[in-house]
Amino acid sequence: MAERKEDEFLDDITDAETEELAEGMEEIGPLEAELDALRAERDALQDKFMRALADAENARKRGDKMRRDAEQYGGSKLARDMLPVYDNMKRALEAITEDQREMSAALIEGIELTMRELLNVFAKHGITVISPKVGDRFDPQVHEAMFEAPVPGTKAGDIIQVSTEGFMLHDRLLRPAQVGVSSAPKG
Numbered sequence: 001m002a003e004r005k006e007d008e009f010l011d012d013i014t015d016a017e018t019e020e021l022a023e024g025m026e027e028i029g030p031l032e033a034e035l036d037a038l039r040a041e042r043d044a045l046q047d048k049f050m051r052a053l054a055d056a057e058n059a060r061k062r063g064d065k066m067r068r069d070a071e072q073y074g075g076s077k078l079a080r081d082m083l084p085v086y087d088n089m090k091r092a093l094e095a096i097t098e099d100q101r102e103m104s105a106a107l108i109e110g111i112e113l114t115m116r117e118l119l120n121v122f123a124k125h126g127i128t129v130i131s132p133k134v135g136d137r138f139d140p141q142v143h144e145a146m147f148e149a150p151v152p153g154t155k156a157g158d159i160i161q162v163s164t165e166g167f168m169l170h171d172r173l174l175r176p177a178q179v180g181v182s183s184a185p186k187g
Contacts, residue, residue, distance in 0.1 A: 072126065072170050079127055079167070080174055082118070087164055089115045122167075130166035130177045132159050142166055144176035154182035 093111060101108055122129070130142050136159045138145060143159070143166065151160050159179045166177030 073172060075125060076169050076172070076174060079122075079125065079169055082122075083167060083175055086115075086118060086122075089118065090165075126170040127174065128168045130168060132162055132166075132177050132179055134159055134161065138179065138181045142168075142173060142176055143179050143181075145181045146178045147180045148183045149180060150184065151182045156182055156184040158182040 089111065093108075093115060096108055119129075132143060135154075138157045138159055146163055149160065151158075154160060158181070160182045161180035163178040163180070164175075167174040
């Protein structure tokens with residue numbers, strides 16, 4: 001009889017557990033669907049977060065580049081406006097004769113000192129002079145051809161005259177050097 005009660009008890013427990021499991025399974029379906037929805041929401045939020053993080057990093061990099069460009073090239077308009085001053089001072093110094101140099105030595109020395117100081121300021125701010133020489137090859141990246149003429153004893157593309165020097169601001173062209181270029185000699 002004791003065995004019989006045990007079997008019934010086990011049957012009762014098994015039936016109770018079976019019912020509980022069945023009820024639990026019914027609850028698991030909606031919970032799993034909710035869990036899947038939460039996972040999808042988490043993944044979407046993580047994706048948005050990563051995109052926002054990448055956007056913020058890109059904005060920081062753009063801001064850094066814009067700041068560096070402003071530091072390096074912000075004065076380019078002023079620099080361009082100063083180039084005619086350089087041109088005129090250079091022409092004045094080149095036009096001085098020996099007689100004038102003897103008669104007005106102090107004045108000429110002052111002009112030369114001013115020219116040196118202007119070049120020092122240019123160098124301090126990253127402005128370099130492009131000084132092509134007659135016989136150099138024409139480079140369209142830094143030279144502007146003002147005219148072309150056939151000149152015996154030269155090759156096509158050789159510089160035959162320099163009208164004005166050019167200038168670079170760091171790695172950017174402020175003004176190309178204006179030159180005359182040899183064309184193929186007529187023969």
